[in-house]
Amino acid sequence: xxxxxxxxxxxxxxxxxxxxxxxxxxxxxxxxxxxxxxxxxxxxxxxxxxxxxxxxxxxxxxxxxxxxxxxxxxxxxxxxxxxxxxxxxxxxxxxxxxxxxxxxxxxxxxxxxxxxxxxxxxxxxxxxxxxxxxxxxxxxxx
Numbered sequence: 001x002x003x004x005x006x007x008x009x010x011x012x013x014x015x016x017x018x019x020x021x022x023x024x025x026x027x028x029x030x031x032x033x034x035x036x037x038x039x040x041x042x043x044x045x046x047x048x049x050x051x052x053x054x055x056x057x058x059x060x061x062x063x064x065x066x067x068x069x070x071x072x073x074x075x076x077x078x079x080x081x082x083x084x085x086x087x088x089x090x091x092x093x094x095x096x097x098x099x100x101x102x103x104x105x106x107x108x109x110x111x112x113x114x115x116x117x118x119x120x121x122x123x124x125x126x127x128x129x130x131x132x133x134x135x136x137x138x139x140x141x142x
Contacts, residue, residue, distance in 0.1 A: 008048065
């Protein structure tokens with residue numbers, strides 16, 4: 001009789017952007033000795049892993065995911081949303097301070113001021129377009 005202690009764990013994973021990320025993590029986990037099953041969902045940002053505690057540790061599983069250039073989140077979805085809202089509030093506060101002190105007028109070349117595009121709109125456009133860069137390049141591991 002085989003001496004095993006099978007355990008199930010759900011991990012929150014950051015950095016997945018597509019189905020290829022999901023497949024990459026699943027294949028990486030299933031190659032590990034002691035991992036019985038791995039189901040990854042890039043839409044939910046999580047992995048459900050069934051493993052033998054005697055053959056492999058949770059730390060080794062997390063390490064494999066990190067080697068594949070993804071992050072393990074310890075917090076819940078609510079705490080991640082709270083962090084995102086906090087950072088959005090900080091960015092808005094910085095913008096407000098820069099606008100009220102007149103520093104925004106120094107940050108944009110005078111040629112843009114003639115296009116009748118307000119500095120606030122330029123700032124918001126920069127923030128919105130940065131989301132695209134994070135989504136496209138954020139998953140790359142350097």
